[in-house]
Amino acid sequence: MSIRILDTLSNEPISLPEPPYEVKLYVCGITPYAGSHIGHAVPAVVFDVLRRYLEFRGYTVRHVTNFTDIDDKLIDRAQALGTTVKALADQFSDQYLASLARLNILPATYYPRATEEIPAIIRICEGLIAGGHAYASGGDVYYRVRSKPDYGKLSGRNIDDLLSGARIDPTELKDDPLDFALWKGTKPGEPAWESPWGPGRPGWHIECSAMALEHLGEQIDIHGGGADLIFPHHENEIAQSEAFTGKPPFARIWMHNALLRLGAEKMSKSLGNIVGLDEVLDTAGPDAIRLFILGSQYRSPVTYTEEALSAAKAGAERLRDAAFVAAKPGATGTVPTETIAAFYERFEEAMDDDLNTSRALAVLFDLSREVNRARDAGLEVAAPQVALRHLGGVLGLTFALSEDGSKEAAPFIDLLIELRTELRAAKQWALADRVRDGLAALGVEIKDGKEGTIWSFS
């Protein structure tokens, strides 16, 4: 079977060409004007899993994710903080990438920045003007929404409905209130670049078209992002890209993840209901976050709650224990190859079906049970464990013990556990339990096994 992804535009499952094939993947990135919240982890994890699964299935992936490092919010924020747009953007871009690394996200092949694509942006504006799809007005350049009849095809709207929406701010510089800015003439104090229309800066949507065109070509395979980008961002991207190249489709597949909610509402900076990504990373670790996100299919909205996260944390621990538990001493016999193969089949079947990570996760939990059963039955556990770690790796799970920076504590904890083991051997239960309870109070969990005692940070 082949991988099928539901395309937002056609609402049909679309397959990619069979491998070997290089998948051209463009995922809309962030505007780095503030710290990241867990909502940002959703597309990062979803598209990371897409990438890992494609590679698992034999594809190579050219993955480009942009930083929109020039825009109104950045300008306002920089002025408020008395810093430069560039310094601000660099700070939050770096911070974002550091958080992604902690989440075990594979780095994109390339991370272009809007401010480094100005020549391409200008070239596209000129091309659109030449083709009659855009016009200069004042120091601005606007895309003419009515220049092609299919505007609105991605988000399922038509221009006249949009007009009746009445939240549009008509500007005298625009021929039509729905036309959007490709290039904005500069205002005093703003960063600006030279252009045929005078000094200015890119509008919001054009940078993505430019970067996709520059780094992936005129037609890409998968264009992804959060569902909130469907309109107007991706709608406008399609319009200007296809108008510019004259080669539809701009993207073979449009793939959008549902937004994370906090309580009943979506999490967003404007609502002020944000939970920082790094804080969650600190308390729950990367695997729990991934389990939490991948527990539902990417097009279903997930709701962030403490309970859901701690449930995911418990699940991550279960997987990790199974992935590394030791076989009984003197274990003989192994789990049949066919049994292992069946898990792979189920996993692939789930993932092929529009990245059904929820089902794929169920396979991993079943595989964990297989490991534990094999161990209890006195079998070798290496084979199912290798499979578990392999397939878990496709979902980007690290199986790492807690990533607490408490490594310095490890030797001391080991020493205490050694002492406790001796106390237990001497049947000094009260003292042994004091050690265990004391460690527990400090956040160190102990598990006694046949092969000795293991511990972890809870």
Add this chain to the structure above:
RNA sequence: GGCGCCAUGGCCAAGUGGUAAGGCAGAGCUCUGCAAAAGCUCCACCGCCGGUUCGAAUCCGACUGGCGCCUCCA
């Protein structure tokens, strides 16, 4: 107002025509100095009403409740 989505056990979440995956929590048993972990067993008829069908959580219609986009947002 326009476009669209969702409603499954205590919580989360798969499942789109044939009698409900998985996780968390809970109960019992086994194992164990105790505890934890692990294994086994148990725990739902799928928002409401009507319809189609031999048969529906799954299709159609109405209703109720919730959410998203239409404005910066991943």
